[in-house]
Amino acid sequence: MDKISTFLWFDDNAEEAGKFYTGLFPDSRIDETTDSPMNYPGGNEGDVITVGFTLSGRSFIAMNGGPDHPFTDAISLSIDCADQAEVDRYWDALSDGGEPIMCGWVKDRFGLHWQVTPRILPQLLADPDRAKAKRVMEAMGQMVKIDVAAIKAAADGKT
CATH class of the missing domain: 3.10.180.10 (2,3-Dihydroxybiphenyl 1,2-Dioxygenase, domain 1)
Structure with a gap:
């Protein structure tokens, strides 16, 4: 332990x-x-x-x-996901019987809150180009489950 x-x-x-x-x-x-x-x-x-x-x-x-x-979203467990496939796998399992929230958050069927986060998201949010980071954050704010291709497109100014 x-x-x-x-x-x-x-x-x-x-x-x-x-x-x-x-x-x-x-x-x-x-x-x-x-x-x-x-x-x-x-x-x-x-x-x-x-x-x-x-x-x-x-x-x-x-x-x-x-x-x-009962659990609240005041505490959550964050999952570092390597790619979209891993995001999808955890998202699908945790949202089954649970409740998708937004910005990559999901409440599982036991009431515990999770953040299903692709590794690239915090990297892009910390980018020294703050306009790029802002585009990523704005894109993320429109999502329920995080879409890696969409946040990359936002980072590149292609949305």
Whole structure:
């Protein structure tokens, strides 16, 4: 386990979420599950209360804590995607049963927010040519899922 782990509070589907996420990302696995020794607000004695898992080499802990603390977009997980194919793969999986938002953000079926970001996007937004960066940001602002070809065209002034 890492010194610092991301801790995620689920209503009652932490194990399902952990299995979904570890099936989606390379270098991922369920590390452990812990059953509750007693009844608690989110479940009963013997129910899975926490799931420790690794996503792409980073540790997470998911807890079945009950419905009192749903996820918001105040925290999200960002995926660095090499190309459009990778954007499409993660976008399709995370939006299935979830909710596409805008600018590459999607809320998955568990309510967790993700940013599905092609690697070139932050590079173009940081370009020293601020007019170029502005065109890219304006193009991104019109998108739901990020379209790599369209942001490249915007960067080149071809939109």
